[in-house]
Amino acid sequence: MANAATAERILDTAENLFARKGFSETSLRAITSKADVNLAAVNYHFGSKEALIQAVFERFLTPFCEALAQHLDELEEQGGEITLERLLSVVSVLAMGSHGTRPERATLFFRLSGLAYTQAQEHLRSYLREQYGGLFQRFLDLLGRAAPEVPPMEMFWRVHFALGATIFTLSGMGSLQAICAREFGEELTAADVNERLLAFTVGGLRGRD
Amino acid sequence: MANAATAERILDTAENLFARKGFSETSLRAITSKADVNLAAVNYHFGSKEALIQAVFERFLTPFCEALAQHLDELEEQGGEITLERLLSVVSVLAMGSHGTRPERATLFFRLSGLAYTQAQEHLRSYLREQYGGLFQRFLDLLGRAAPEVPPMEMFWRVHFALGATIFTLSGMGSLQAICAREFGEELTAADVNERLLAFTVGGLRGRD
DNA sequence: CTCCCCGGGAAACATACGTTTGAAACGTAT
DNA sequence: ATACGTTTCAAACGTATGTTTCCCGGGGAG
Numbered sequence: 001m002a003n004a005a006t007a008e009r010i011l012d013t014a015e016n017l018f019a020r021k022g023f024s025e026t027s028l029r030a031i032t033s034k035a036d037v038n039l040a041a042v043n044y045h046f047g048s049k050e051a052l053i054q055a056v057f058e059r060f061l062t063p064f065c066e067a068l069a070q071h072l073d074e075l076e077e078q079g080g081e082i083t084l085e086r087l088l089s090v091v092s093v094l095a096m097g098s099h100g101t102r103p104e105r106a107t108l109f110f111r112l113s114g115l116a117y118t119q120a121q122e123h124l125r126s127y128l129r130e131q132y133g134g135l136f137q138r139f140l141d142l143l144g145r146a147a148p149e150v151p152p153m154e155m156f157w158r159v160h161f162a163l164g165a166t167i168f169t170l171s172g173m174g175s176l177q178a179i180c181a182r183e184f185g186e187e188l189t190a191a192d193v194n195e196r197l198l199a200f201t202v203g204g205l206r207g208r209d
Numbered sequence: 210m211a212n213a214a215t216a217e218r219i220l221d222t223a224e225n226l227f228a229r230k231g232f233s234e235t236s237l238r239a240i241t242s243k244a245d246v247n248l249a250a251v252n253y254h255f256g257s258k259e260a261l262i263q264a265v266f267e268r269f270l271t272p273f274c275e276a277l278a279q280h281l282d283e284l285e286e287q288g289g290e291i292t293l294e295r296l297l298s299v300v301s302v303l304a305m306g307s308h309g310t311r312p313e314r315a316t317l318f319f320r321l322s323g324l325a326y327t328q329a330q331e332h333l334r335s336y337l338r339e340q341y342g343g344l345f346q347r348f349l350d351l352l353g354r355a356a357p358e359v360p361p362m363e364m365f366w367r368v369h370f371a372l373g374a375t376i377f378t379l380s381g382m383g384s385l386q387a388i389c390a391r392e393f394g395e396e397l398t399a400a401d402v403n404e405r406l407l408a409f410t411v412g413g414l415r416g417r418d
Numbered sequence: 419c420t421c422c423c424c425g426g427g428a429a430a431c432a433t434a435c436g437t438t439t440g441a442a443a444c445g446t447a448t
Numbered sequence: 449a450t451a452c453g454t455t456t457c458a459a460a461c462g463t464a465t466g467t468t469t470c471c472c473g474g475g476g477a478g
Contacts, residue, residue: 006425006426021329022233022328022329024231024233024234025233025329027464027465027466028465028466028467029464029465029466037426038425038426038427038428039427039428039466039467040426040427040428040467040468040469041425041426041427042466042467043466043467043468044425044426045425048466048467049465049466049467114327115327117377118323118324118327118328119231119327119328120230120231120234152393153389153392153393153395154405156388156389156392156393157378157385157389157402157405157406158405158409160377160378160381160385161374161377161378161405161406161409161410162374163377164373164374164375164376164377164378165370165371165373165374165377165413166373167373167377168323168326168327168369168370168372168373168374168376168377169366169369169370169373171327172326172327172369176366176369179365180362180365180366183362183365184361184362184365186362193366196363196366196367196370197366197370199416200367200370200413201370203412203413203416204374204409204412204413207408207412215455215456236434236435236436237435237436237437238434238435238436246456247455247456247457247458248436248437248457248458249437249438249439249456249457249458250455250456250457251436251437252436252437252438253455253456254455257436257437258436258437
């Protein structure tokens with residue numbers, strides 16, 4: 001591989017533009033010109049625009065999911081009680097902090113996750129399901145075990161409520177932060193928002209009786 | 210207006226396709242051919258694709274917001290305490306039931322609401338803000354008054370969490386109901402789901418102390 | 419040296435898009 | 449019956465998209 005930097009530059013630029021404007025609103029020409037590579041480089045290195053989208057997600061999700069699986073292993077091996085708080089905060093901490101020297105990528109991670117749900121890219125969803133669906137199911141099972149007092153069907157619905165709150169909020173994180181700063185004069189970081197979101201979802205999952 | 214049905218047919222078809230695939234993924238040609246009208250009819254009746262998108266939302270939101278404003282008036286005139294439950298259930302009932310003889314439009318209503326938030330259509334958001342922002346602000350104020358123990362900024366975030374849970378869930382209501390029936394052998398109606406969602410959001414807004 | 423293959427680059431390709439045009443068809447009031 | 453504003457229609461316009469083609473340069477291997 002003579003110049004490995006080309007594919008990387010494409011991925012870097014693509015994840016930025018995708019997160020900001022969505023998939024169909026981001027053209028390959030916009031990506032390649034901003035990344036300062038030739039237009040044909042995308043199809044040469046990735047094969048197609050769809051494959052590029054998948055590659056962007058793979059670069060994000062594979063390390064993230066490996067780390068998550070490992071943390072879940074550790075939680076189970078420890079043998080102690082696995083609470084809802086611990087389960088959700090593992091994901092939260094990982095999502096916030098698994099971006100090495102570039103913490104600003106957390107925002108991209110959130111926005112891209114939201115896009116995966118809300119944008120019309122069926123190829124992406126089936127790819128993600130096939131690739132990471134097992135881990136998601138495992139996580140759901142642990143949630144159920146962490147709150148045995150909640151009937152399975154109730155938990156099913158509450159998980160989707162919580163998922164909705166999360167995806168929706170995180171995919172609009174940027175503009176919500178801006179509104180918050182303008183309206184209340186307080187600049188919240190993504191971590192601040194996540195803390196509040198965590199309280200909201202934990203309470204919602206557990207229910208109040 | 211010789212054939213008022215043309216503009217209506219365009220709106221009917223457009224709201225369906227938009228809700229299913231998003232805005233930029235739905236071409237005017239797809240709309241006009243499915244609606245069985247000439248391609249140029251969109252630009253003739255609405256002026257542009259952007260204006261068509263706004264028209265779709267206006268047809269939904271104007272009756273909805275008028276009804277909501279009226280219900281809020283009544284709540285305030287009654288003088289009794291306005292609780293979170295009553296505020297949210299007013300919106301919920303209205304969103305579920307304000308579609309005349311076509312209850313299936315409730316699903317479209319929610320999906321479109323979600324798209325307004327998640328898709329890259331700045332013109333739409335500023336249009337909605339300008340058109341309906343006042344009512345939304347009034348609703349937020351009532352929420353704040355109904356839960357004075359929650360600081361304004363906290364309420365701001367929790368409202369968006371709840372909004373996310375609602376829009377996300379209801380826009381996928383159909384498939385979620387199917388999964389629920391298959392997985393737990395219990396056929397929940399939309400009202401059943403709404404009841405659970407209401408409990409989830411009320412609890413989340415109020416917080417637990 | 420020659421061959422070959424890989425990465426890069428400019429240009430062209432075919433297609434799809436939103437929009438505009440100009441004329442035909444229609445309905446209606448004079 | 450005529451004239452006029454409104455609506456429909458087929459066709460074309462200009463632009464943008466994803467993808468493909470063809471050619472260049474260079475660096476190992478035989």
